[in-house]
Amino acid sequence: MKKIITLLMGLVLLAGCSSPAEKNEDTFEALMEKGEIVVGLDDTFVPMGFRNQQGELVGFDVDLAKEIFDRIGITPKFQPIDWSLKESELNSGNIDLIFNGYTITDARKEKVNFSDPYMDNTQIIITMASSDIMSKEDLTGKVVSVQKESSAYDAVSGEEGVVENLKNGELITFDSNLDLFMDLEAGRSDAIVLDEVFARYVLLSKNIEEYRILEDNFGQEEYGIGFRKSDTTLLEKVNETLEEIRSDGTFDEIKKVYIND
Known part of the structure; x- marks a missing residue:
């Protein structure tokens, strides 16, 4: 009986200590x-x-x-x-x-x-300037990367006929947008989709002539x-x-x- 009472008191105390968010x-x-x-x-x-x-x-x-x-x-x-x-x-x-x-x-x-x-903000498409990608249609068969669980992922995935036509029928995802630039520059990604606010700030520290921002995009937000x-x-x-x-x-x-x- 003492053990049961002690257990019940402990549960009451735990309930009392829970945060407002938890409740x-x-x-x-x-x-x-x-x-x-x-x-x-x-x-x-x-x-x-x-x-x-x-x-x-x-x-x-x-x-x-x-x-x-x-x-x-x-x-x-x-x-x-x-x-x-x-x-x-x-x-x-x-x-x-x-x-x-x-x-x-x-x-x-x-x-x-x-x-x-x-x-x-706008979800823009960036490639290297040497790429043959000039529009969304040119993404067919290409490797396209976005940040994991980002609005870019949602925007690209939500547009009919895009993801299934990419290489292997999938978007490549990374933990951060900085990873996208590194993968693009390494030639593993053919194009990246990300927030224009972020991308234009990053490009200030790079030779912008080495990159191409497509006129096509994946939507305003x-x-x-x-x-x-x-x-x-x-x-x-x-x-x-x-x-x-x-x-x-x-x-x-x-x-x-x-x-x-």
């Missing part, structure tokens, strides 16, 4: 009391969130998150994550937000709530911030603050540091 509750008050919010990001995704030469996390989304949460009154803690597990990390409570060039899609809306869109379905108060506060930052010009000031339109 599918609105976590805003708990986060404010804690004074910290965990922001999940891919720390190789230039210019949105990446490490500078000193190893510090910088980028447009990093600075924007700092400004948003400074105004709300809570400190952001940036947590690099495996991008392919981003929604699982969020809904398990390991992070409180997905904030790093996170494309709004219908499939993702089933797993998370999104903030208002804050930036436009918008970036948003991802929230747990239960975090409606946090979503509302972030949207209100994001609108303030846009209205007073701070958004454009942050953007000028990292992105040249």
